Amino acid sequence: MTDARPRKHSVTLRGHRTSISLEEDFWQAFREIAEEEGKGLNELAAEIDEARGVSSGLASAIRLYVLRHYRRRHGQAE
Template structure:
């Protein structure tokens, strides 16, 4: 099941609370099961424990950002840094029409009407005009 299937099904995610030790201090974190799975995978790949990954995130995050939010951003940055063009091709990425088909969405469902609810222009942005941001590295996580 891919992310689009999960979203279409209303998401099977419900938050799961787990106790972890961050910088020697026990704390509780609530994340979606998919996020816990990603943390587990990263810890295995990096040959450490989830506690170690979360401690590293705690050290690098902005003090005004919650640990939970910083973990989610870290997961996205970690996997984003690992993506390759070949991997995207193997996954069938690169064709929004294919993505819409997998999501069972129609073009009409995705585009806002010409007039918004308040009578103003809808302001829809065409997907092709969105430029991908430069992929940040873990070292740029300061300020998550």
């Protein structure tokens, strides 16, 4: 397991730079998922941002996206 402290990374969402704080394990998983889907991190982050609504922050929405991705992969219900 890597360092559990969140690390900030900048992404561009619809032309605007923003910082997202995620633990390194989530960053790595997010990168892997984007690559599997043939998307850039900015593109995937923008899709998640658009779908999340206002009830959660972007970092939380990305963590949930990663979790759901791996649950689906292993045949677990969401």
